[in-house]
Amino acid sequence: MKRTAILVPAIVLIVLFGGLFPCPPVSGVSDQMLLRLSDRREVRLHEAVYDWKSVKVVLVGELHNDKRHHEIQLEVIRALHNTGLQVAVGMEMFRRESQGVLDEWVRGTLSEAAFQRAYYDNWNNPWPLYADIFHYAREKKIPIVGLNVSREITRQVAEKGFASLGEKHKKDLPPVSCAVDESYRKFIRRAMGIHGHHGMNFNNFCEAQILWDAAMAWHTIQYLKAHPQRTVVILAGNGHAWKPGIPKQLEALSGYSCRVILPQMAGKTDRDSATDQDADYLWIE
Numbered sequence: 001m002k003r004t005a006i007l008v009p010a011i012v013l014i015v016l017f018g019g020l021f022p023c024p025p026v027s028g029v030s031d032q033m034l035l036r037l038s039d040r041r042e043v044r045l046h047e048a049v050y051d052w053k054s055v056k057v058v059l060v061g062e063l064h065n066d067k068r069h070h071e072i073q074l075e076v077i078r079a080l081h082n083t084g085l086q087v088a089v090g091m092e093m094f095r096r097e098s099q100g101v102l103d104e105w106v107r108g109t110l111s112e113a114a115f116q117r118a119y120y121d122n123w124n125n126p127w128p129l130y131a132d133i134f135h136y137a138r139e140k141k142i143p144i145v146g147l148n149v150s151r152e153i154t155r156q157v158a159e160k161g162f163a164s165l166g167e168k169h170k171k172d173l174p175p176v177s178c179a180v181d182e183s184y185r186k187f188i189r190r191a192m193g194i195h196g197h198h199g200m201n202f203n204n205f206c207e208a209q210i211l212w213d214a215a216m217a218w219h220t221i222q223y224l225k226a227h228p229q230r231t232v233v234i235l236a237g238n239g240h241a242w243k244p245g246i247p248k249q250l251e252a253l254s255g256y257s258c259r260v261i262l263p264q265m266a267g268k269t270d271r272d273s274a275t276d277q278d279a280d281y282l283w284i285e
Helices: 009-018 047-050 065-082 096-107 113-121 131-140 151-160 180-190 204-228 247-255
Strands: 032-034 041-044 058-060 085-097 146-150 231-237 260-261 281-283
Touching: 032 047, 041 047, 041 204, 041 260, 047 065, 058 180, 058 247, 065 096, 065 131, 065 260, 085 096, 085 113, 085 151, 085 204, 113 281, 131 204, 146 151, 146 204, 146 231, 151 204, 180 247, 204 231
Parallel strands: 058 231, 058 260, 085 146, 085 231, 260 281
Antiparallel strands: 032 041, 032 281
């Protein structure tokens, strides 16, 4: 009797046997558990990092004053670096105009005291919250990229709206219209609560948020064009890191896909409330 070969589609083989060949551990990477929101499955950090390597941008959210969130960010940076990936760290905490200071710090030609002065000129949260991240980047020679825009610009938009900006300010901004629709308003109310817009015109505040997200996305894109071998880990507040924030602007401006990791926060990003419309992974303790 003539035998007929049976061809099994590759996807079926992956489904049937994928679980038999787990991703090998990465040296120096912890067994921290994350919730993958696409299928609600718990995965270990050394498994998730293989997925993160498939994209050019990884965002890790934070509450600025939560030390644990910065520890999470450092673990993500370290995990990607330990796979051999060429990583850069993009930061909301530094303006683009401060790039020279960041370069000097990573090169080791700037003292910590001088760098702290530059840090406090850019950001107002205590240095110790971020110090470990900065020291790790310096030790491993990982570039740090300032992503933010002038506070003068975002303050004016928040107070008077995007239309109030003159040509002097607009020439340094990415191509963005700051159009605010109802879905974005709902997102901001959920993500930010009353944070940052108490006493302000809410629509102006939303415009400022979109401008902030678009500028950070644009600066990330420009960095990747100049350094295509790099993968950028963006550290930003949760309201910027969620998918309707920077990730949406990245896709609109360049087509770059990314992965979003958010820390677990009761009532906002927890097992019950977070979905894959918010993020890709939830860091669970």
